[in-house]
Amino acid sequence: MSASRFRFPHVEMPEVAVQLRAEVREFLAEERASGGFVPMADCWASAMSPEYSRKVGQRGWLGMTWDKQYGGHGRSFLERYVVTEEMLAAGAPVMAHWIADRQSGPQIIKNAQPHVRDQIIPRIVAGDCFCAIGMSEPNTGSDLASVSTKAEKVEGGWRVNGTKLWSTGAHGCDYMITLLRTAPPDAKARHEGLSQFIIDLKSPGVQIRGIADIGGQVHFNETQFEDVFVPDDYVLGEVGQGWQMVVGELALERSGPERFLSSFIVLQEAMRVLVTNPSDKTREVLGQLVAKIKTLRRMSLGIAGLLEEGSSPEMEAALVKDVATRFEREMLEKLRSILPAHILAASNGLLPTLLREGILRVPSSTLRGGTNEVLKGMIARQLGMR
Ligand SMILES: Cc1cc2nc3c(=O)[nH]c(=O)nc-3n(C[C@H](O)[C@H](O)[C@H](O)COP(=O)(O)OP(=O)(O)OC[C@H]3O[C@@H](n4cnc5c(N)ncnc54)[C@H](O)[C@@H]3O)c2cc1C
Known part of the structure; x- marks a missing residue:
């Protein structure tokens, strides 16, 4: 058995992606400040706003990696990673465009009739056409x-x-x-x-x-x-x-940062509230969660690196999805244990809502896109165990 069958290359973010991150953060801060959205847990699967998706399209952040000749922006998978990561971390209402941008668009570009492709792809890129x-x-x-x-x-x-x-x-x-x-x-x-x-x-x-x-x-x-x-x-x-x-599409479906960042906004908001006078237990729990999330991010970014080099990282995506979705369940449980009712009550109202929504939504994470048992079967086969 050899774990080296899985590759998670180290990825350095290019300068263009670092600059892009700053732009996306600025956009998100403006949107949030102007009431353009209220952050939500599991935003990519529960917060639908065609209006917001159109704004994202106008910024050039949909169809980012698709060829310019088809209406895409010809940018790198790492740049796309930065945009998706920031949107998820902010709990932005990205659901309307998420599936089309992640997997239906690439499928249509690769396999649709040219006139059908030309009719649908520019509309997806504009944030004006959504897929299920x-x-x-x-x-x-x-x-x-x-x-x-x-x-x-x-x-x-x-x-x-x-x-x-x-x-x-x-x-x-x-x-x-x-x-x-x-x-x-x-x-x-x-x-x-x-x-x-x-x-x-x-x-x-x-x-x-x-x-x-x-x-x-x-x-x-x-x-x-x-x-x-x-x-x-x-x-x-x-x-x-x-x-x-379908097999090719599932690799795209499972490979993104949404598999470990669906509840990140809950952690972020909890930390903001807990940062004054944390108990030893709170420090320990938050430290462990942040360390795990950093490791998962490193693995997830490695997958973006593999996509960038033209590989189809099906097995790496299955592994990260399995570990990351279990982590998200653990994270919400641990946050619940260190957030007593009086702290929740004293927060500005956003945290209790995020925590409640996160807890109610998280059971779906180990089912959608393929159950963890099925992913484990794939991983075991890859390791030559079955
Ligand atoms: C929030 C959410 C959103 C979804 N969105 C979509 C969507 O947009 N489009 C879409 O097509 N589907 C969607 N799904 C469906 C999802 O892909 C399925 O729920 C999932 O593939 C499991 O199928 P199932 O629910 O029929 O369970 P089953 O396949 O019946 O599995 C039942 C149980 O048996 C286990 N099991 C099954 N086969 C094996 C095996 N070979 N080895 C070990 N254990 C096994 C499973 O792990 C599970 O615990 C969504 C699901 C959820 C929860």
């Missing part, structure tokens, strides 16, 4: 090969029937990148017969129903398709190649 992920179904989660929502060939396109579940943000999105069955299941070739489609969520026959989470917030949905027509040119890549595309 349609992989899971009522009876399909970890085992994506069992997808049963069907696309049947008809004149000029495909007719789609079935239900997708847990579709984050679909209620505010324009398109769903959807994994569909285009051929009957074959027990001997389970990953075949699947294809990816770009489905316009305004199409007749699409019904989106919000699902409230444990805290009563509606951020994910049940999306039903009833005889929905999808034109031929909205198939992504080749018919039957859906599985390979």
Whole structure:
């Protein structure tokens, strides 16, 4: 067994990224001061503001790494990392554009028909077009090969029937990148017969129903398709190649700093409140949390370095997602233990809200984007243990 199969290269931030960080911080401070947003825990999956996303697009911070010829900004993965990291650390309302910027855009650039790509990508870059992920179904989660929502060939396109579940943000999105069955299941070739489609969520026959989470917030949905027509040119890549595309997309889905920074705003706000006269226990807990977060950041940044060099760091992303999402649970528990009620009550009101939202949201972190048990299986295989 060799841990060296995982690579986490040391990354020095280039000067351009250091300057960019200052710009992003200034923008965030202005937005917050002018009431443009109130910080939220788990902002990338729960704080949707198309207006804010448009402002981010106007700054040139969406589609940052995409080729200029497609409407992107041709910047580095490290520059994009700085922007996403700062937005998450501030708890900014980035949900509307998050999925399109992270994974749907790259998928569309690589696999869509040129005219479809040219129609959608500039709008994503402008913060004017948002996407959802349609992989899971009522009876399909970890085992994506069992997808049963069907696309049947008809004149000029495909007719789609079935239900997708847990579709984050679909209620505010324009398109769903959807994994569909285009051929009957074959027990001997389970990953075949699947294809990816770009489905316009305004199409007749699409019904989106919000699902409230444990805290009563509606951020994910049940999306039903009833005889929905999808034109031929909205198939992504080749018919039957859906599985390979989904695997590539999951690497992007799991590789970003949101996997360890979803609750960072809670830690930051707690530290601001606890900094006067901390007890020994408080110092110890905060010290441990900061040390762990620094290590996770070092690993996460290494993944951005691998993306920059053109690698597909699927295994590194799985490892960081597993460790980081468990850390986020631990962090909120520990913060709760060192924040007595009188300190919470004396804070300006933001901390109790952030802590409550963080605690209610964190159970989802070890499920969404692939459960930790499934990630551990992948890691074990990579280490030659299974
Ligand atoms: C907040 C949130 C947002 C989400 N957003 C989206 C979205 O936008 N689009 C989308 O398509 N999906 C989304 N999902 C769905 C998510 O991807 C699935 O919940 C996840 O893949 C697990 O699937 P499942 O819930 O069906 O559980 P199951 O796959 O049924 O798993 C049940 C349990 O069995 C375990 N298990 C399953 N297989 C294995 C295995 N091989 N080895 C060991 N243990 C195993 C799991 O770890 C889990 O504990 C979201 C989920 C959440 C919680």
